[in-house]
Amino acid sequence: MTSELVTIIEQDGKAQKGKDPALPAAELQRLYRLMVTTRVMDDRGLAMQRQGRIGFYLQSTGQEGSHLGAAYALKASDWLFPAYRQPGILLLRGIDPEQIVSEWIGNDGDTSKGRQMPVHYSFRQANFVSISSPIGTQLSQAAGAGMAARIRGDDTVFMTFCGDGGTSSNDFHCGLNFAAVYKAPVVFVVENNGWAISVPCSKQTASESMAIKAQAYGMPGVRVDGNDVLAVYRVCKEAVERARRGDGPTLVESVTYRMASHSSSDDAARYRDAKEYEAWKKKDPIARFQLYLQQKKLWTEQFETEVVEGAKAAIQDAVKKAEARSNPAVGTLFDDVYMNLTPQLKEQKAELLDLVQKGGVGADIGAFPL
Amino acid sequence: MTSELVTIIEQDGKAQKGKDPALPAAELQRLYRLMVTTRVMDDRGLAMQRQGRIGFYLQSTGQEGSHLGAAYALKASDWLFPAYRQPGILLLRGIDPEQIVSEWIGNDGDTSKGRQMPVHYSFRQANFVSISSPIGTQLSQAAGAGMAARIRGDDTVFMTFCGDGGTSSNDFHCGLNFAAVYKAPVVFVVENNGWAISVPCSKQTASESMAIKAQAYGMPGVRVDGNDVLAVYRVCKEAVERARRGDGPTLVESVTYRMASHSSSDDAARYRDAKEYEAWKKKDPIARFQLYLQQKKLWTEQFETEVVEGAKAAIQDAVKKAEARSNPAVGTLFDDVYMNLTPQLKEQKAELLDLVQKGGVGADIGAFPL
Amino acid sequence: MTATETKTQEARPGFKVMTLLEAITDAMRTEMRNDDRVVVFGEDVGKKGGVFGATLGLQDEFGEQRCFDTPLSECGIIGAGVGMALYGMRPIAEIQFLDFIYPAFDQIVSEAAKMRYRSGGEYTCPMVIRSPYGGGIRGGHYHSQSAEAYFCHTPGLKVVIPSTPADAKGLLIASIRDEDPVMFLEPKRIYRHGKGEVPLGEHVVPLGKGRIAREGKDVTILCYGAMVHVCEQAAEEAEKAGRSVEIVDLRTLVPLDEQIVLESVKKTGRAVVVYEAPKTCGYGAELSALIAEKCIEHLEGPVVRVAGFDTPFPYTLEPLYMPDVKRVLAGIEKTFVW
Amino acid sequence: MTATETKTQEARPGFKVMTLLEAITDAMRTEMRNDDRVVVFGEDVGKKGGVFGATLGLQDEFGEQRCFDTPLSECGIIGAGVGMALYGMRPIAEIQFLDFIYPAFDQIVSEAAKMRYRSGGEYTCPMVIRSPYGGGIRGGHYHSQSAEAYFCHTPGLKVVIPSTPADAKGLLIASIRDEDPVMFLEPKRIYRHGKGEVPLGEHVVPLGKGRIAREGKDVTILCYGAMVHVCEQAAEEAEKAGRSVEIVDLRTLVPLDEQIVLESVKKTGRAVVVYEAPKTCGYGAELSALIAEKCIEHLEGPVVRVAGFDTPFPYTLEPLYMPDVKRVLAGIEKTFVW
Numbered sequence A, B: 001m002t003s004e005l006v007t008i009i010e011q012d013g014k015a016q017k018g019k020d021p022a023l024p025a026a027e028l029q030r031l032y033r034l035m036v037t038t039r040v041m042d043d044r045g046l047a048m049q050r051q052g053r054i055g056f057y058l059q060s061t062g063q064e065g066s067h068l069g070a071a072y073a074l075k076a077s078d079w080l081f082p083a084y085r086q087p088g089i090l091l092l093r094g095i096d097p098e099q100i101v102s103e104w105i106g107n108d109g110d111t112s113k114g115r116q117m118p119v120h121y122s123f124r125q126a127n128f129v130s131i132s133s134p135i136g137t138q139l140s141q142a143a144g145a146g147m148a149a150r151i152r153g154d155d156t157v158f159m160t161f162c163g164d165g166g167t168s169s170n171d172f173h174c175g176l177n178f179a180a181v182y183k184a185p186v187v188f189v190v191e192n193n194g195w196a197i198s199v200p201c202s203k204q205t206a207s208e209s210m211a212i213k214a215q216a217y218g219m220p221g222v223r224v225d226g227n228d229v230l231a232v233y234r235v236c237k238e239a240v241e242r243a244r245r246g247d248g249p250t251l252v253e254s255v256t257y258r259m260a261s262h263s264s265s266d267d268a269a270r271y272r273d274a275k276e277y278e279a280w281k282k283k284d285p286i287a288r289f290q291l292y293l294q295q296k297k298l299w300t301e302q303f304e305t306e307v308v309e310g311a312k313a314a315i316q317d318a319v320k321k322a323e324a325r326s327n328p329a330v331g332t333l334f335d336d337v338y339m340n341l342t343p344q345l346k347e348q349k350a351e352l353l354d355l356v357q358k359g360g361v362g363a364d365i366g367a368f369p370l
Numbered sequence C, D: 001m002t003a004t005e006t007k008t009q010e011a012r013p014g015f016k017v018m019t020l021l022e023a024i025t026d027a028m029r030t031e032m033r034n035d036d037r038v039v040v041f042g043e044d045v046g047k048k049g050g051v052f053g054a055t056l057g058l059q060d061e062f063g064e065q066r067c068f069d070t071p072l073s074e075c076g077i078i079g080a081g082v083g084m085a086l087y088g089m090r091p092i093a094e095i096q097f098l099d100f101i102y103p104a105f106d107q108i109v110s111e112a113a114k115m116r117y118r119s120g121g122e123y124t125c126p127m128v129i130r131s132p133y134g135g136g137i138r139g140g141h142y143h144s145q146s147a148e149a150y151f152c153h154t155p156g157l158k159v160v161i162p163s164t165p166a167d168a169k170g171l172l173i174a175s176i177r178d179e180d181p182v183m184f185l186e187p188k189r190i191y192r193h194g195k196g197e198v199p200l201g202e203h204v205v206p207l208g209k210g211r212i213a214r215e216g217k218d219v220t221i222l223c224y225g226a227m228v229h230v231c232e233q234a235a236e237e238a239e240k241a242g243r244s245v246e247i248v249d250l251r252t253l254v255p256l257d258e259q260i261v262l263e264s265v266k267k268t269g270r271a272v273v274v275y276e277a278p279k280t281c282g283y284g285a286e287l288s289a290l291i292a293e294k295c296i297e298h299l300e301g302p303v304v305r306v307a308g309f310d311t312p313f314p315y316t317l318e319p320l321y322m323p324d325v326k327r328v329l330a331g332i333e334k335t336f337v338w
């Protein structure tokens, strides 16, 4: 059954009978802290963009439970092929927030050396594959990585994300098809947040759900309440185990909501009804999980304060350190096109360095703002 | 239910109760004649390729019932976006066989002016859109044409074909998605003939059928016995009517078999079990339809002789006339890139004509055979 | 003030001062009023009016049938556009950023470009593919690319790039009326930079004709899009140093106005080719090759290219990647002293 | 007999006489034995051994895990290949005809080419994309195209085209061992044309080094792939008319061996660039531009291009479309008399 929506945490914060994954108290609190820290970080990111301290930002507000619940089902050795709206996973995998903020700035502490716009992270240390802007391309790559692991006999599992818009991409089609044909150990998580910038899900596809698309590829499809971190965790855990057993891929549709505008360049008020937002606000995944913790007596005001203040302090510290860093060196412009500089790149590099030394080059970029 | 296989003509040639479309006798005989003529033409095409009289050929043997049954459900004003294995439709739509053979040769009687390999027909007079080699590209185009007709308020229906291999293409995904989202009047016919050159259908997709893929797009999917011309006709007729009513697209999976090698360049014996062929040979759509006609007393030995000999004579006549034609004129090489020659093309044309006049240009092409 | 800018906001009668972006909207509006076969579609072009606002107001005026959002599939956008064109419409497909056109590459190069030829002229594909392109807005790796050379190397496509508001309108209207597929690439860096007088209503700038953006005697700069403005600034500087610079704004890359290029180079004897795309195999290589083939005897120095580097597009170091005034000046000098 | 052919079927010890196609199979077999990270996949490469037979025997020897058929999706083939490479394999993806690579264009130019750069070197994509390309086999519109320029204009990709059996093996092995994505384009017209001695076992021809296919004094021809053989025939003819022709076989288009090109042109003072692809913006434009930029003072005539016309690829009139001996000879003459 693909259209049923799997839920665990009820309105009152109680878990549905027999469905509570019963995680240890410390783990539950850790998950909560990650969700809160993700939101704090996101708020800070947007603020910095508004202050002109970074050029762009994109929030995940409302989707913290979805991506954290999903990735929490993995082992650290498992790989992620993310989209751009799963920043909490970086925190889950222990990335230093300074490195995250450095990516926003594109400074010399950025693992990507300032090559991409903010929030397009790459963290090899966390098996977190470089995020691409083109929608969907990670899906077929995840399939291929899964095929490779199977060929090599590794038990690595691959989790990849896309949005509702991403289901229309070429790579959704071939990625799911390849994964199913080769029984690749991949979990495809579609975070259906209702919108692809200004295009509502109803104009994205006429199918009755995203999960049902799994049938086209002969793999199981599951719909889960994406604002219920435990439900997402439980569904993904099963999918991860299935993959690890060698039984192939699963499509998970995580039904959630993009509570913010698409990005700092967008204003959702221009195309979206405020009422829709209000309705979803009541289902905020953080509030919902808080209720669950309350029920379990794992939440107090004091805990809350500690979590929020701790998060703020950590991000503040990261911003401070990251902002003290410098731009990547000019010469790095030519690195990493290939493993080694070609003769052509050497010549172009020498020419540029020469001009830079003479002064003035690159100065007029500000003349044509958008 | 997408996995049931719709059939009408039973083993003994009788129609299943209540399912016989009860076409007039003359129409049934006409359909039979078209199927036979298609096969005769295909046999002749392959023979000509073997004799070195044309450069390439690709047969539709075993699939005559499938594509003729499907296209028979259309009005003449409806459009076709074909793949390359539906030659019978040309005969159905009254194309002069001389024009068909001219296309094989690529002579000055070819509507495409010798620009494409054999069997890549284009017949505007028959609303038969130019066939492309790249697999699947016609599918999203058919969706777009359907969207256009809807916008303009026309009641044209669009039928498009692809193979089982074609279901893996990018355009299958976006074509079906767009058609469903915009309720475009399109009938997508997947002729599942078991093979994509040497790749069996089981390696093409892990889905339980091709028809079930319709669910991913929120449109009906139907599986029909592709070797039963009446069943294909009936299923497509319903899909065409649905489209014309404004209720949107349908996916029809026509289950059939490629009885020949993929093309004149291929030798199926290298990868395919002869037993499979033998089993399908018993389900030959022409023999099956013949049995039905016998049951209806519409078939006699004499009728058969007349049909076969008539077809052979018509094709023989076409070959004779087409072979008497000339190559397209040298200058046509530069036509139809744009509506008018650009200055660059004018210059290139003048240069070539000059060299041709001096003699010898183009002579050494034969030096490097494949 | 350069020839392509108007400092005052007042326009002559029959004209209006607009940004390049507004001129593009105006062109579409004009043609949608003129011809009901014209439809506009793409991601976010409806209610939102496009991520840059190029389609603002069109859905309101023409309804959801003629200006509509699509699913997130460039392949579907162009494939459907080809189908519409085949059926007799005049589709205008917006690709949100040129960097995202590649999923549709097959439909463009195998289908739109070749339909007329492969069908012997039976089927044609009059459609416009509009897309913002180029750097200068801090868009980083995937919101900055200049991919024009791919399309220029594809027979069957026309490639048009405006550099002023008036040209943007006139060239877009000509593109919509053209009987063949046109890649209409919009230099997003100058979408809102500088304004210019644009004729109201009917205004057609024919495809295939370049323009002399600045007259000069000593050296010719060949350029298009946002680079025209960089080159104009560089020319001012060079003038101070005693070099008289002629600037040819190509406007249409395919078909190219060879005559205007060759005449200018023959006159000045020196040529600098400026483009933002990676240097190797960029459109500027074609211009250099043309000169090397057709007027080498008039040259008094090497044909110099000032281009993007042969790297993907960077984010932080973008100001160093983009050809700027200093680099253009250095290029000019190389044609004198090498 | 040209330098690249062997009339007799006997080879020296340690060598074997092979076709270019056999040399390609041999290279893959050699590397699959050497390195178990190497896998080969694509449409029909398994049991059938590929539509041209390039993978014949590989599935038998290495099993279905290391040589396997894929669904009919170039996008999936390359996307999966990128994923495999990221995970540490050495994938070799076969695209059945280069004309069919466009559905995968996004994965190639946005992903494979940019992975190292955009991830700051954290993730790399060492993979080989093999594909038969070019005309001369009566393949018509969609089985004949030469698309190398698209890839040469894409920083992050290397582009390799062999013209002899020995080079095919040595360059393919070098490509498989390369740490970056390589487009390995195989001139299908000469797959089985002429045979040549090929070293058995280990044989590496480094990327980025061209070769002088023929020495001469009066004029340089720059070419690659099947055109090398056409140019060799033309050179023989020209020799009879008293023109001494030097032929540079580029072998690697990116990174280009600039030195061998510039040295030859400086020596002869004349250059003809020969390529099959449509003329405008083809790779030959880059070569002309390079010459116009770096050694114009050595030139005694225009840099002439002999190329495919700016039309899609035809079927019946193919012999007129392809640059042939007569057209190359006419091109040579133009560098002397213009």
Ligand SMILES: Cc1ncc(C[n+]2csc(CCOP(=O)(O)OP(=O)(O)O)c2C)c(N)n1
Binding pocket: A085, A133, A134, A135, A162, A163, A164, A165, A166, A167, A193, A195, A196, A197, A258, A262, C043, C072, C074, C096, C100, C103
């Ligand atoms: C191939 C491609 N086309 C267009 C875009 C521009 N774009 C960026 S995000 C976006 C919407 C994505 O929607 P969805 O997949 O639902 O993800 P969400 O943003 O909702 O998380 C679009 C159209 C792009 N990045 N890539």
Ligand SMILES: Cc1ncc(C[n+]2csc(CCOP(=O)(O)OP(=O)(O)O)c2C)c(N)n1
Binding pocket: B085, B133, B134, B135, B162, B163, B164, B165, B166, B167, B193, B195, B196, B197, B258, B262, D043, D072, D074, D096, D100, D103
């Ligand atoms: C995009 C693309 N990739 C590869 C090919 C080469 N090719 C031609 S036909 C074919 C198999 C098609 O199989 P299917 O869709 O099942 O159609 P059938 O031939 O069985 O009718 C392949 C791989 C092609 N024409 N286009």
Ligand SMILES: [Mg+2]
Binding pocket: A163, A164, A165, A191, A192, A193, A194, A195, A196, A197
């Ligand atoms: Mg979304």
Ligand SMILES: [Mg+2]
Binding pocket: B163, B164, B165, B191, B192, B193, B194, B195, B196, B197, B258
């Ligand atoms: Mg098939």
